[in-house]
Amino acid sequence: DSGVTQTPKHLITATGQRVTLRCSPRSGDLSVYWYQQSLDQGLQFLIQYYNGEERAKGNILERFSAQQFPDLHSELNLSSLELGDSALYFCASSAGIGTSGINEQFFGPGTRLTVL
Amino acid sequence: AQTVTQSQPEMSVQEAETVTLSCTYDTSESDYYLFWYKQPPSRQMILVIRQEAYKQQNATENRFSVNFQKAAKSFSLKISDSQLGDAAMYFCAYRVVGNEKLTFGTGTRLTIIP
Numbered sequence: 001d002s003g004v005t006q007t008p009k010h011l012i013t014a015t016g017q018r019v020t021l022r023c024s025p026r027s028g029d030l031s032v033y034w035y036q037q038s039l040d041q042g043l044q045f046l047i048q049y050y051n052g053e054e055r056a057k058g059n060i061l062e063r064f065s066a067q068q069f070p071d072l073h074s075e076l077n078l079s080s081l082e083l084g085d086s087a088l089y090f091c092a093s094s095a096g097i098g099t100s101g102i103n104e105q106f107f108g109p110g111t112r113l114t115v116l
Numbered sequence: 117a118q119t120v121t122q123s124q125p126e127m128s129v130q131e132a133e134t135v136t137l138s139c140t141y142d143t144s145e146s147d148y149y150l151f152w153y154k155q156p157p158s159r160q161m162i163l164v165i166r167q168e169a170y171k172q173q174n175a176t177e178n179r180f181s182v183n184f185q186k187a188a189k190s191f192s193l194k195i196s197d198s199q200l201g202d203a204a205m206y207f208c209a210y211r212v213v214g215n216e217k218l219t220f221g222t223g224t225r226l227t228i229i230p
Contacts, residue, residue, distance in 0.1 A: 002160070033216065042120075042207055042220035043161075056216050088159060094216075102149055102168065105218060107161035 003027065004093050004108035012114045018079040021111045025072055025093030031055065032074040033105060034066055037088040049074055050096075078113070086115045118143045120210050122221035129198045130229050136183075137193045137224045139208030147213040150184065150191045155223070156204040164206070167191065195226075203228045 003026035013019055025032050030051045035043040045058035049068035060066075063081075068074045078085060092105040119142045129135035141150070152164040167175045167184050175182050179196045195202055208221040 031216065033218075035218075042222045043218070045217045045219070048216045058217055090161060092161075102166060103216075104163060104166070106163075107153075110159050110161075112159075 002106040002108060004091060004106050006089075006091050006108040006111050008111060009109065010112045010114075012116065013081060014116055015081055015083060017081050017115075018077065019081065019113065021076040021078070021089055021091075021113075023074045023076070023091030023093075023108060025074070025091075026106055029093035029095050029106075030072065031094045031096065031103075031105075032068055032072070033092040033094070034060075034074070034076050035090040035092065035107075037090060037110070038084075039087070043090060046076070081115045083115050086113055088112050118145070118210055118212070118219050120208050120219050120221035122206075122208055122224050124224045125222070126225045126227070128227040128229055129195075131198055131200060133198055134194060134196045135198055135226065137195075137206050137208075137226065139191045139193070139221055141189050141191065141208075141210050143189065143210065143212070145212045149211045149213065150182075151209040151211070151218070152180070152182070152191075152193045153207045153209060153220075154202075154204045155207065156201075161207075165193065198228050200228050200230065202226060 005024045033048045034046040046060040048056040066076045088110045090110045091108045148169045150167045154162045165177045183192045205223045
């Protein structure tokens with residue numbers, strides 16, 4: 001158990017809908033990262049937040065947005081869902097930012113999103 | 117752009133034998149980190165081993181070791197005395213120092229033959 005929690009574990013929805021994925025980082029971690037893993041693919045970095053502020057952005061679609069709240073949990077919002085958005089969405093957390101050592105990222109168990 | 121290539125989509129090894137998974141990467145950076153992650157059927161991403169690019173000595177974690185060749189931009193993972201629990205997808209990943217983004221390869225599926 002990495003200490004990172006994600007809810008829900010599974011989510012099934014229809015095209016055009018909107019969903020929210022939730023992540024709680026390890027106790028004390030200030031950085032939260034979101035990754036997308038499509039079928040049989042590696043993970044693609046979406047976005048990172050550090051202490052409530054957006055820190056880095058990857059290949060995140062405009063239909064997707066995220067935020068980190070004062071209690072440091074994060075939510076990833078996916079809207080106007082398409083079949084191709086079906087994937088495993090991982091949240092990871094780390095203590096700080098990259099300038100402070102290796103800053104290992106610890107991954108949550110993921111949320112499996114199925115768009116029908 | 118940085119890329120990570122894992123040229124072996126699938127590998128298999130007999131239990132108790134040794135297997136090596138390949139990874140190459142492309143970067144113009146000189147200071148970076150390299151990682152191997154394991155993803156068992158549970159889907160959990162588990163860090164297996166990490167290497168700082170400035171360190172010449174290859175990292176070792178119990179039965180797992182790496183062969184880091186900086187000039188060749190190669191970072192292979194050797195698993196010794198393979199066990200059934202080692203069966204998983206293995207992902208090689210790269211991160212530039214000062215940048216939070218992890219760049220992953222497409223993975224190698226490792227099967228352990230009893």
